[in-house]
Amino acid sequence: MFEMKGCTHGHQSPPTTSYDTRQRILDAATEIFAKEGYGKATVRDICQRANANVAAVNYHFGDKEKLYSEVLMQTYQAMLNRHPTSGGVPEGASPEERLAGFIRAFCRRIYGGGPESYLSWMMAREMAEPSPALDDVVQKMVRPQQQQLIAILNALLGPGLPEQALRFAMGSVLGQILFFHYCRPVVERLFPERKGLLPDPDQLADAIAAVSIPGLKALRAKYERAQEGR
Amino acid sequence: MFEMKGCTHGHQSPPTTSYDTRQRILDAATEIFAKEGYGKATVRDICQRANANVAAVNYHFGDKEKLYSEVLMQTYQAMLNRHPTSGGVPEGASPEERLAGFIRAFCRRIYGGGPESYLSWMMAREMAEPSPALDDVVQKMVRPQQQQLIAILNALLGPGLPEQALRFAMGSVLGQILFFHYCRPVVERLFPERKGLLPDPDQLADAIAAVSIPGLKALRAKYERAQEGR
Amino acid sequence: MFEMKGCTHGHQSPPTTSYDTRQRILDAATEIFAKEGYGKATVRDICQRANANVAAVNYHFGDKEKLYSEVLMQTYQAMLNRHPTSGGVPEGASPEERLAGFIRAFCRRIYGGGPESYLSWMMAREMAEPSPALDDVVQKMVRPQQQQLIAILNALLGPGLPEQALRFAMGSVLGQILFFHYCRPVVERLFPERKGLLPDPDQLADAIAAVSIPGLKALRAKYERAQEGR
Amino acid sequence: MFEMKGCTHGHQSPPTTSYDTRQRILDAATEIFAKEGYGKATVRDICQRANANVAAVNYHFGDKEKLYSEVLMQTYQAMLNRHPTSGGVPEGASPEERLAGFIRAFCRRIYGGGPESYLSWMMAREMAEPSPALDDVVQKMVRPQQQQLIAILNALLGPGLPEQALRFAMGSVLGQILFFHYCRPVVERLFPERKGLLPDPDQLADAIAAVSIPGLKALRAKYERAQEGR
DNA sequence: CATGAATGAGCCTTCATTCAT
DNA sequence: CATGAATGAAGGCTCATTCAT
Numbered sequence: 001m002f003e004m005k006g007c008t009h010g011h012q013s014p015p016t017t018s019y020d021t022r023q024r025i026l027d028a029a030t031e032i033f034a035k036e037g038y039g040k041a042t043v044r045d046i047c048q049r050a051n052a053n054v055a056a057v058n059y060h061f062g063d064k065e066k067l068y069s070e071v072l073m074q075t076y077q078a079m080l081n082r083h084p085t086s087g088g089v090p091e092g093a094s095p096e097e098r099l100a101g102f103i104r105a106f107c108r109r110i111y112g113g114g115p116e117s118y119l120s121w122m123m124a125r126e127m128a129e130p131s132p133a134l135d136d137v138v139q140k141m142v143r144p145q146q147q148q149l150i151a152i153l154n155a156l157l158g159p160g161l162p163e164q165a166l167r168f169a170m171g172s173v174l175g176q177i178l179f180f181h182y183c184r185p186v187v188e189r190l191f192p193e194r195k196g197l198l199p200d201p202d203q204l205a206d207a208i209a210a211v212s213i214p215g216l217k218a219l220r221a222k223y224e225r226a227q228e229g230r
Numbered sequence: 231m232f233e234m235k236g237c238t239h240g241h242q243s244p245p246t247t248s249y250d251t252r253q254r255i256l257d258a259a260t261e262i263f264a265k266e267g268y269g270k271a272t273v274r275d276i277c278q279r280a281n282a283n284v285a286a287v288n289y290h291f292g293d294k295e296k297l298y299s300e301v302l303m304q305t306y307q308a309m310l311n312r313h314p315t316s317g318g319v320p321e322g323a324s325p326e327e328r329l330a331g332f333i334r335a336f337c338r339r340i341y342g343g344g345p346e347s348y349l350s351w352m353m354a355r356e357m358a359e360p361s362p363a364l365d366d367v368v369q370k371m372v373r374p375q376q377q378q379l380i381a382i383l384n385a386l387l388g389p390g391l392p393e394q395a396l397r398f399a400m401g402s403v404l405g406q407i408l409f410f411h412y413c414r415p416v417v418e419r420l421f422p423e424r425k426g427l428l429p430d431p432d433q434l435a436d437a438i439a440a441v442s443i444p445g446l447k448a449l450r451a452k453y454e455r456a457q458e459g460r
Numbered sequence: 461m462f463e464m465k466g467c468t469h470g471h472q473s474p475p476t477t478s479y480d481t482r483q484r485i486l487d488a489a490t491e492i493f494a495k496e497g498y499g500k501a502t503v504r505d506i507c508q509r510a511n512a513n514v515a516a517v518n519y520h521f522g523d524k525e526k527l528y529s530e531v532l533m534q535t536y537q538a539m540l541n542r543h544p545t546s547g548g549v550p551e552g553a554s555p556e557e558r559l560a561g562f563i564r565a566f567c568r569r570i571y572g573g574g575p576e577s578y579l580s581w582m583m584a585r586e587m588a589e590p591s592p593a594l595d596d597v598v599q600k601m602v603r604p605q606q607q608q609l610i611a612i613l614n615a616l617l618g619p620g621l622p623e624q625a626l627r628f629a630m631g632s633v634l635g636q637i638l639f640f641h642y643c644r645p646v647v648e649r650l651f652p653e654r655k656g657l658l659p660d661p662d663q664l665a666d667a668i669a670a671v672s673i674p675g676l677k678a679l680r681a682k683y684e685r686a687q688e689g690r
Numbered sequence: 691m692f693e694m695k696g697c698t699h700g701h702q703s704p705p706t707t708s709y710d711t712r713q714r715i716l717d718a719a720t721e722i723f724a725k726e727g728y729g730k731a732t733v734r735d736i737c738q739r740a741n742a743n744v745a746a747v748n749y750h751f752g753d754k755e756k757l758y759s760e761v762l763m764q765t766y767q768a769m770l771n772r773h774p775t776s777g778g779v780p781e782g783a784s785p786e787e788r789l790a791g792f793i794r795a796f797c798r799r800i801y802g803g804g805p806e807s808y809l810s811w812m813m814a815r816e817m818a819e820p821s822p823a824l825d826d827v828v829q830k831m832v833r834p835q836q837q838q839l840i841a842i843l844n845a846l847l848g849p850g851l852p853e854q855a856l857r858f859a860m861g862s863v864l865g866q867i868l869f870f871h872y873c874r875p876v877v878e879r880l881f882p883e884r885k886g887l888l889p890d891p892d893q894l895a896d897a898i899a900a901v902s903i904p905g906l907k908a909l910r911a912k913y914e915r916a917q918e919g920r
Numbered sequence: 921c922a923t924g925a926a927t928g929a930g931c932c933t934t935c936a937t938t939c940a941t
Numbered sequence: 942c943a944t945g946a947a948t949g950a951a952g953g954c955t956c957a958t959t960c961a962t
Contacts, residue, residue, distance in 0.1 A: 021946075037359055039269045042931065053948050058933065060946090128358035129267055130415040138419040146420055167421070168429075168437040175409030179401040182412050185360040189368040190376055191397070199398075207398040210452045215445025222440045251922090273957065283923050288958065481925075497819055499729045502952065513927050518954060520925090588818035589727055590875040598879040606880055627881070628889075628897040631869040639865030642872050645820040649828040650836055651857070659858075667858040670912045675905025682900045711943090733936065743944050748937065927959075938948075 022060045024050040029057075029071045034118040037125050038068055069133035072126075075119045076141045082116065083109045085148050095156035096213050102152060103177060103212070104205040110181050111201040124182055149173065156213070157220045165223050169216050176208045252290045254280040259287075259301045264348040267355050268298055299363035302356075305349045306371045312346065313339045315375050325386035326443050329403070332382055333442070334435040336407050341431040354412055379403065386443070387450045395453050399446050406438045482520045484510040489517075489531045494578040497585050498528055529593035532586075535579045536601045542576065543569045545608050555616035556673050562612055563637060563672070564665040570641050571661040584642055609633065616673070617680045625683050629676050636668045712750045714740040719747075719761045724808040727815050728758055759823035762816075765809045766831045772806065773799045775835050785846035786903050792842055793867060793902070794895040800871050801891040814872055839863065846903070847910045855913050859906050866898045 028050035032041045043057045043064050050056075061067035087101030087108075110120050126134050153169050154161075161169075180187060180199050188195050258280035262271045273287045273294055280286070291297035317331030340350050356364050383399050384391075391399075410417060410429050418425050488510035492501045503517045503524050510516075521527035547561030547568075570580050586594050613629050614621075621629075640647060640659050648655050718740035722731045733747045733754055740746070751757035777791030800810050816824050843859050844851075851859075870877060870889050878885050 037269075039267075043933090044931080054932090055934080055948065056946090059948095064932065125358045127412050127415055128355045129270075134415060135419060138416055142416055143420060164433070165437070168434065169441075171409040171417075172406045172438065172441050174413070175405035175407070176402045177405070178413070179405030179408065182357050183404070183408070185357055185364060186368055186372055187401075189365060190373060203394070204398065206452075207395070207449060208402065210449045211399075211402050211442070211445035214448040215441035218444040219437060219440045222436075272955085274955095284925095284957090285923065285959080289922070294957065497729070499727075503954090504952075514953090515927065515955080516925090519927095524953065585818045587872050587875055588815045589730075594875060595879060598876055602876055603880060624893070625897070628894065629901075631877075632866045632898065632901050634873070635865035635867070635869030636862045637865070638869065638873070639861040642817050643864070643868070645817055645824060646828055646832055647861075649825060650833060663854070664858065666912075667855070667909060668862065670909045671859075671862050671902070671905035674908040675901035678904040679897060679900045682896075732934085734934095744936090744946095745938080745944065749943070754936065923962085925960085925962100927957100929956095931955080932953100934952080935950090936948100939946085941944085941946100 021050070021052050021056055025052055025056060025060060025067070026071060026074065029067055030075055030118050033068055033071055034121040038129075038131060043067075065132065068131060069136070072119075072122055072131075072133045072137055073140075075122065076137055079109055079116045079119050080141065085145050095152055098152045099156055099173070099213065100205070100209040102149060103173065103208050104202060106174075106177050107201040107205040107208070110177070111198045111204060113198070120181055127182065146170070153216070157216060161220060161223060165219065169219060172216065172219075173208070173212055176211065177204075180204070251280070251282050251286060255282055255286060255290060255297070256301060256304065259297055260305055260348050263298060263301055264351040268359070268361060273297075295362065298361060299366070302349075302352055302361075302363045302367055303371075305352065306367055309339060309346045309349050310371060315378050325382055328382045329386060329443065330435070330439040332379055333403065333407060333438050334432060336404075337431040337435040337438070340407070340411050341428045341434065343428070350411055357412065376400070383446070387446060391450060391453060395449065399449060402446065402449075403438070403442055406442065407434075410434070481510070481512050481516055485512055485516060485520060485527070486531060486534065489527055490535055490578050493528060493531055494581040498589075498591060503527075525592065528591065529596070532579075532582055532591075532593045532597055533601075535582065536597055539569055539576045539579050540601065545605050555612055558612045559616060559633070559673065560665070560669040562609060563633065563668050564662060566634075566637050567661040567665040567668070570637070571658045571664065573658065580641055587642065606630070613676070617676060621680060621683060625679065629679060632676065632679075633668070633672055636671065637664075640664070711740070711742050711746060715742055715746060715750060715757070716761060716764065719757055720765055720808050723758060723761055724811040728819070728821060733757075755822065758821060759826070762812055762821075762823045762827055763831075765812065766827055769799060769806045769809050770831060775838050785842055786899075788842045789846060789863070789903065790895070790899040792839060793863065793898050794892060796864075796867050797891040797895040797898070800867070801888045801894065803888070810871055817872065836860070843906070847906060851910060851913060855909065859909060862906065862909075863898070863902055866902065867894075870894070 025046060029041075029046045032046050032049065035041075036045075044054055046067075047054050047056055057064060057067055061070060083105050085102060085105055086098070087103070087105030089097050089101030091098075093101070109116055123137075126137075149170055150166065153166060153173075157166075157169065255276060259271075259276045262276050262279065265271075266275075274284055276297075277284050277286055283289075287294060287297055291300060313335050315332060315335055316328070317333070317335035319327050319331030321328075323331070339346055356367075379400055380396060383396060383403075387396075387399065485506060489501075489506045492506050492509065495501075496505075504514055506527075507514050507516055517524065517527055521530060543565050545562060545565055546558070547563070547565030549557050549561030551558075553561070569576055586597075609630055610626065613626060613633075617626075617629065715736060719731075719736045722736050722739065725731075726735075734744055736757075737744050737746055743749075747754060747757055751760060773795050775792060775795055776788070777793070777795030779787050779791030781788075783791070799806055816827075839860055840856065843856060843863075847856075847859065
């Protein structure tokens with residue numbers, strides 16, 4: 001699925017030959033954790049699908065929980081490798097272009113299909129019931145992207161914005177991107193004719209950019225007026 | 231907590247004295263389902279907190295799942311009673327005002343604290359792992375609100391918009407509203423200094439309206455240009 | 461086997477009708493814990509022998525360990541009820557008679573056969589690997605007997621003896637009593653022709669008394685000489 | 691720790707370089723078996739402490755049980771080498787002196803601290819739960835000492851004593867010696883202020899000799915009176 | 921009507937041991 | 942020769958549910 005070099009993440013890290021079983025378990029676990037969630041997933045199912053013994057999880061990862069942590073971290077890492085945050089837009093481009101690129105990259109991760117969907121589901125479950133693994137994921141994986149978004153928004157809106165406004169702006173962009181993913185169960189029930197269909201990532205990204213760029217500028221103007229008015 | 235008349239949902243409604251026990255179980259279950267999630271919540275814990283027998287859940291509701299359904303429906307109903315969708319804006323007001331009212335009402339439901347937070351948590355879990363109860367909730371509770379939002383958006387943006395654009399617009403508004411709730415675990419870890427703090431509902435609503443009204447108009451303009459260009 | 465009234469010892473104490481199963485488990489557990497030891501005994505075996513479900517232990521006692529504690533305490537209590545420490549010697553009797561009575565009662569407990577042997581085995585295992593239950597057993601069950609022995613020894617040897625000498629005297633009596641029980645595995649292998657035979661309790665008691673009464677008086681004399689000599 | 695030549699007990703003795711590993715395992719096993727007991731000790735822990743592979747126990751000793759047997763035999767042998775039974779008293783000395791020497795040697799073994807304590811703990815566990823290794827230990831190690839004690843007692847008490855009386859006499863001496871070791875868990879709980887303290891070996895030995903020598907003579911007198919009376 | 925008791929399926933984990941390299 | 946990987950059998954425990962009273 002993706003490279004494993006140097007990704008032993010705790011435990012005693014069996015070095016070489018066990019590569020097979022260990023990786024098979026990791027792959028099976030990714031599927032099952034994504035589909036069933038941490039609580040409902042059983043190590044028995046995982047090992048069965050991986051053609052491994054029940055005790056193999058314990059041997060290679062020490063624990064169901066440690067296995068889950070490794071699955072989550074690796075899956076996130078693999079996704080980042082595939083979809084750089086920039087969205088292919090050069091660093092010197094205008095803030096508007098960079099924001100559009102960020103949005104497009106994010107939408108493609110989530111709505112582009114492919115094995116990244118496993119990650120999306122796992123993260124959605126983390127939102128409902130955070131696991132100990134989330135701390136690491138946020139600090140190592142999410143924070144860099146968030147800082148990049150903040151940088152873009154600063155460039156777009158100017159430096160004078162209060163922190164709260166910046167947080168709101170960040171939430172505005174991310175909320176629009178994530179909605180159709182996190183609320184899919186509701187959306188599917190509201191539009192049963194589109195059940196199983198995901199929004200087209202690029203069209204969605206365009207729409208979000210079209211809303212956000214003028215919308216956020218309007219937000220900035222509102223804050224400026226508020227400050228003057230004081 | 232709220233009315234029970236005629237809400238027995240199928241199972242045989244124990245008539246008189248057990249009213250107490252039944253309601254106590256319902257209240258306890260609301261708390262525990264919201265806090266632990268359906269899977270991790272145990273009927274023992276619920277019954278213990280309700281000062282009821284272990285078998286009481288099965289006796290009164292037939293099933294852990296049926297109990298959950300009833301909890302979810304009732305909690306949702308209670309929330310709707312408290313927070314009408316209109317947000318207090320009269321029907322004859324301008325589309326802009328009505329949208330702002332809708333957003334404000336929604337934000338207050340979610341970020342206003344109080345017992346509605348139970349519902350918010352349960353719905354968040356439903357997104358990660360939909361239960362059979364979700365079908366009913368969406369059809370009976372969510373759909374009317376969605377239709378109201380669609381009506382407002384139609385009034386705001388004009389009737390010519392393609393369905394897809396309307397869906398994106400709807401998602402834009404709702405995504406911005408929901409982000410800080412559904413992604414709270416990440417947000418709390420990104421801004422640990424604000425841990426436990428919710429965004430102020432009215433300030434957030436103002437910001438979202440400030441972004442959405444001009445932003446969505448820009449989105450409409452974009453679609454119009456696209457249609458002309460064809 | 462013995463009364464249970466008011467002996468619920470923690471946990472939620474199922475009150476009345478479950479008397480059957482609960483007691484069956486207790487009896488089965490006594491046998492198996494005595495025969496196999498706490499570690500090797502399995503709740504599955506216990507429940508099977510008690511014709512009860514595997515979960516019954518958890519339901520009635522909460523835990524394998526709590527079950528063990530209760531078994532140990534009850535068995536000890538039952539033994540004390542059967543064999544009062546005095547050995548039938550009236551309180552006003554001479555110290556020599558009272559010591560002989562104490563020794564005889566103790567020997568009968570241990571070497572008299574009958575269901576008390578379960579306790580003896582369990583206590584022997586506690587010596588090799590004390591369980592959390594031992595604290596209670598010692599404080600509530602053993603200490604009163606020890607104090608009675610100390611009182612007898614004080615009466616026999618006079619009050620002037622240093623504490624250390626008193627402890628040695630106590631150990632002398634008890635060690636002689638317990639030897640053939642605690643070292644049975646070795647004794648049986650040294651005298652295979654007597655395998656399975658226990659020493660006759662009364663003969664052993666007479667011998668111990670015959671050694672101890674003059675022996676301890678000699679010990680006192682030695683301590684007196686030592687103190688004078690200083 | 692001590693010699694190994696010719697002590698391989700059946701299993702194929704790995705010849706040269708593995709000597710280190712084998713001995714390291716033996717040492718580690720001694721500690722862990724003494725501390726945890728046979729049942730709770732795990733080969734993983736033993737191998738880890740010995741810096742050896744998990745499979746090393748099976749490779750070098752064939753079995754967890756065979757490893758234990760070897761540990762027990764070697765530890766016992768090492769103890770005997772350090773503490774000859776005579777206690778330093780010449781063979782020609784009086785029976786009283788020889789008995790006192792025997793008692794003193796035994797007490798020093800048990801209460802003298804040092805690595806012999808490992809053996810003491812293992813033997814105590816053997817009493818509670820004899821292992822197959824005990825047969826050999828008794829025949830090869832314990833019996834010679836017992837015979838020496840019997841010889842001393844015969845010399846002290848005269849040859850006319852019935853076997854039963856001799857056994858009681860033997861038990862009297864050994865029981866007094868062993869009590870504070872085998873019942874340490876109870877003694878520690880009865881005298882918590884002395885927790886962790888062992889009786890001084892020489893003082894204890896003096897006290898036991900002071901009790902036993904006159905006491906056993908009194909026992910002989912009693913038996914003589916009984917025989918005359920018949 | 922409501923309860924305490926009982927059930928059995930199933931979960932994660934641990935352990936001694938064996939296998940293939 | 943020695944090792945890391947893999948095995949399968951249990952073991953304790955939890956849980957939703959059902960059954961007699």
